[in-house]
Amino acid sequence: MEYTVHEIAAMLRASFVGNGDLMIMGVNQIDKASHGDLTFMGQKKYYQYLETTKATCVLVPIETTVKPGEDQAFVFVADPYRAYITLMNEIREHSTLRVGYRHPSSHIDLSANIAPTAYISSGCYIGPNCTVGEYVKLHPNVVLMENISIGDNTEIMPNVTLYPRTTIGQSCLIHAGAVIGSDGFGYVNNVDGSYEKIPHVGRTTIGNNVEIGANTTIDRGALSETIIGNGVKIDNLVHIAHNVEIGDNTAIAAQAGISGSTLIGQRVRIAGQVGLAGHLSLADDVTMLAQSGVGKSITKAGAYLGSPAKEYSQAVRIEGGLRMLPQLLKDVQDLRHKLQILEQKK
Amino acid sequence: MEYTVHEIAAMLRASFVGNGDLMIMGVNQIDKASHGDLTFMGQKKYYQYLETTKATCVLVPIETTVKPGEDQAFVFVADPYRAYITLMNEIREHSTLRVGYRHPSSHIDLSANIAPTAYISSGCYIGPNCTVGEYVKLHPNVVLMENISIGDNTEIMPNVTLYPRTTIGQSCLIHAGAVIGSDGFGYVNNVDGSYEKIPHVGRTTIGNNVEIGANTTIDRGALSETIIGNGVKIDNLVHIAHNVEIGDNTAIAAQAGISGSTLIGQRVRIAGQVGLAGHLSLADDVTMLAQSGVGKSITKAGAYLGSPAKEYSQAVRIEGGLRMLPQLLKDVQDLRHKLQILEQKK
């Protein structure tokens, strides 16, 4: 990045004091920043660094009274951390990618419909009847098999595979190695113990503003759809099975797994390594804590923990009891003994 | 797909009533199907839809007496859901792929032996001494490193990597991003706390009719083999370590992990997120329920649950006890108190 303090203040519609022509070329924490860096005065514990930071430009709260040093500028904003996030999301990474570029080593089927502004890097495969929207970025070795639609401004990182009949909304970010639309894990038993595969002729539909983590896998529907709502955020190595439906703004942390046909509400939070059985539902605003296992539907918002999952307060009481269990066994032994003595005295 | 009712009935060797020239272009559930769709009368609860479905063609049980509507046909079969599966597996997906095609961007070593009917898409790498059977499909960016053998009719989805000395049987389906034959995780300790890598000079052997899920990893043997039996079905993000052997028709759900040198019997079912320690064995027909952890061999068929795993009925009793544990602690406190009173009265 290369921006002047003046340009940064303009992007944030903020006022500043100091030299507006100073050039910003990087970002760092307030205590680690050096000359040429932008930083921000986030949590209170960092306030002590404001007078000593070597950053060239600091986003500070409006009420700040400290003055910037020489060769330094302060930009005044309501919430410095938020302003930093807004700024950086505006200065998108990889902005050096050429609009409309198509690397000659990519294979693009003649029936594919690619928007003029889409960027297609080396080694990509775009199969029959695919549609790629405006300003879409396909990084190296992305594979769109066929009948796939990618909404405007979506970015797909290297080595991602999209199976047939996958629809991705606008402004999504799909991380490297993710696989979307693969066959669900469904079979019927034959009498000899072998399996016959249930055909997966359904599709996968991903909403807008969805982020999907590296090496995450999402299976397509058997007959109908697997649906990921708008604003859903999914971490790395998550598994989402066939016919799952996930409500808007739900977040799922790394290595969690959701079995087939399960329905997840809106604003649900699923922590790392949580597992959900199939054909159940989670209500809106449920929080599943790490490593929990869910075997039954949860109909009430709130936090749940354990395998099988229990309401958080109950899980904590049980865990407390567990730690006393070895002593409890001794206590009961002791009681039994005392009781015997009493009984014998009779 | 584009088939007439006549052609569909012929594929199923079934009779039908209605117009045999009607064209079928898709499939859907009986309650969601529209004009041009095929559907099937599966579970009893769907029978109510038979008179109102908009599907053009319905697979119905032989004893069905309802008559098809205009512009509709019923095909009579013994088991509509099974018939649907059989039909769809016959009408293979991607059947539009050109037999014998080799995309010019793929790298094929001169020593590789590729059957004339194999399909090789863009960006594939086929290294020295590989053998690729008849009607094999390699989707974009598949990498076969060297000394690899792929049996007839096997399909390998995009971005799969096969390490040297991997053998895949016939009619397998390997999903996108899977890695087969990677180095096992084995080291010897040096005195300074660092590790020296144990060389993995073994191989990986996959049977016939095996399905391997997206982003699943299977390590090769250290000296000998990692073996996956015939008809084994493996879901997404599963880890199978070096020298594991898996019996025929075993099924392993997503995110399960099997440590080194463990032997799994036939028709075993391993649910999601189960973990097995190394150097143990599971008998035929064992079922490991979700999130279980196995630290010792299991020699008896049946269902097991928990970490460490217990027989299902024992695990259920313990879980019941756990829920009563906080109350039990109070009860024992209370007993102790009452006993003290009794003792003092003496």
Next chain:
Amino acid sequence: MEYTVHEIAAMLRASFVGNGDLMIMGVNQIDKASHGDLTFMGQKKYYQYLETTKATCVLVPIETTVKPGEDQAFVFVADPYRAYITLMNEIREHSTLRVGYRHPSSHIDLSANIAPTAYISSGCYIGPNCTVGEYVKLHPNVVLMENISIGDNTEIMPNVTLYPRTTIGQSCLIHAGAVIGSDGFGYVNNVDGSYEKIPHVGRTTIGNNVEIGANTTIDRGALSETIIGNGVKIDNLVHIAHNVEIGDNTAIAAQAGISGSTLIGQRVRIAGQVGLAGHLSLADDVTMLAQSGVGKSITKAGAYLGSPAKEYSQAVRIEGGLRMLPQLLKDVQDLRHKLQILEQKK
């Protein structure tokens, strides 16, 4: 491989008896080896095979008195298994790869700095400002996005993705499908329940002699670094979140997950499917047993088990108590009853 017994003995600086011109073309276990194979007399239980093995060359302990058969040679070493490991690591696999080769289908940015001896296979992408060291091997379809540095002698297997600002040390081995430097999973909440992405402008730094497993994911730092120390060994499908720091010679088994900003000491061992919460630390020489969950920092070396994790001995006592819990409930019921009788007698 093709080496004479003479050459093998020379590589190990060892003496031998038998025919030094015998040709070795493979390796196998002592009980499975055949003509042309090298083997070693490892654990004591294999000593019985020394007189009957068909191996052409056997690494034996110095004190061995048995004589080799005809067409056989014994090489005398202090520790046969160690000698075997040393030998095989010297005879590197894929040694047939051509030094300095660059496949024409790879895309190499003009600003990239590739050492003359580096091997670059087909379908690779090397972006702007990347540096690739001497004798580096990039297997097919590896993607180095930009500003990436790869140290000498590092080998990267197929379909690996490195995000911008990733540094890999010397003599590392990165397995197929691994993703290094991806965006951390961090968001701030908007008032409407949606999320705003926290920009990840940090980097990822991997030390020397690190091995990273297939389809493992490592996120880059938000502002600063994710750091993997020297000699760290990471298995398949492991997740390491943003800003994690891992000390030298720590080993992490398959499917373990480490949440953001957690600090792991040196020589820590993390078993399979373990989960660590964020913002905590593990002391040097801690061992986390399989499937454990860590919610608090651990400051003392030793073994820990359970979710939440407890000292190993405590965890074992609790597990023992659990198995007695159903009986305990009955016992307490019984005690209560007997006590009531005693009380009534008063």
